[in-house]
Amino acid sequence: MGSPMRIRAASKDGVTEVRILMNHEMETGQRRDGAGNVVPAWFIQEVKASLNGKNVMQAQWGPSIAKNPYLAFKVKGGKAGDKVSVTWVDNKGDSRTDEANVT
Amino acid sequence: MTDKTVGRRWVVKRGAVLAALAAAGMVVPKELFASWNKAAFEGKTADEVVKALGGSSAAASGEVQIIASDIAENGAVVPIQAVSRLANTQQIAILVLANPNVLAAVFDVGPDIVPDFTTRIKMSQTSNVIVLVKADGKFVSATKEIKVTLGGCGG
Known part of the structure; x- marks a missing residue:
């Protein structure tokens, strides 16, 4: 399931800025542990966001997104009280969805 | 001897089922990531x-x-x-x-x-x-x- 995301969504002048802080290891698959074994890649591959149930943003990520990923994007429309939902899926098939209200 | 053979067959069959399950498990995430380039x-x-x-x-x-x-x-x-x-x-x-x-x-x-x-x-x-x-x-x-x-x- 992964740990919860922190989502802030603020509407200003007709544009809603959504800022997301995800909890994820984002292991590249390039690193070796103390015994010299390659640490397997483990990273978020897909991120989707919706505003009031309508899909507005989707992204594909590789392992070179930093650990505990931060993402900010801007979507037209949206007003206080609207619901923003964000979902990520990682390369192990794990996923997590969190919601926040626009302020 | 017969018992042993049966046991081996059983293990082989079970292995096949497990392999099929694993294969199915592999298929699901691939479909989820259909859009991952x-x-x-x-x-x-x-x-x-x-x-x-x-x-x-x-x-x-x-x-x-x-x-x-x-x-x-x-x-x-x-x-x-x-x-x-x-x-x-x-x-x-x-x-x-x-x-x-x-x-x-x-x-x-x-x-x-x-x-x-x-x-x-x-x-x-x-x-x-x-x-x-x-x-x-x-x-x-x-x-x-x-x-x-x-x-x-x-x-």
């Missing part, structure tokens, strides 16, 4: 990534902007903002040329999205960072060198 993320050069994303080449454009500091103290966390001022921007990608696989992220820009994304990337060493924009079916880009004083691969 494996070829693009395995690209080792900017050209390979552009081709994997469906373009042929990318010209430099002043309408694409990379907002990031010139020097990153820690390559494991490099804040970067990618902005496109082109009308009909469809896709924005972030590439780090010195990383083992150059593509870091691809954002699909729908009609409701302002093409302005901020995220944090990992950089193995000082490198040119490219923001690649697909607008009206054409690929254009902007490049900026970011100096890394501490590599990002150590974790």
Whole structure:
């Protein structure tokens, strides 16, 4: 399931800025542990966001997104009280969805 | 002897079932990631990534902007903002040329999205960072060198 995301969504002048802080290891698959074994890649591959149930943003990520990923994007429309939902899926098939209200 | 044979057959059958289950398990995530562009993320050069994303080449454009500091103290966390001022921007990608696989992220820009994304990337060493924009079916880009004083691969 992964740990919860922190989502802030603020509407200003007709544009809603959504800022997301995800909890994820984002292991590249390039690193070796103390015994010299390659640490397997483990990273978020897909991120989707919706505003009031309508899909507005989707992204594909590789392992070179930093650990505990931060993402900010801007979507037209949206007003206080609207619901923003964000979902990520990682390369192990794990996923997590969190919601926040626009302020 | 007969018992042993039966036991072996049973193990073989059970193994087959487990293998089938594992195969089924592998199929599910693949379907979930149907849109994950494996070829693009395995690209080792900017050209390979552009081709994997469906373009042929990318010209430099002043309408694409990379907002990031010139020097990153820690390559494991490099804040970067990618902005496109082109009308009909469809896709924005972030590439780090010195990383083992150059593509870091691809954002699909729908009609409701302002093409302005901020995220944090990992950089193995000082490198040119490219923001690649697909607008009206054409690929254009902007490049900026970011100096890394501490590599990002150590974790």
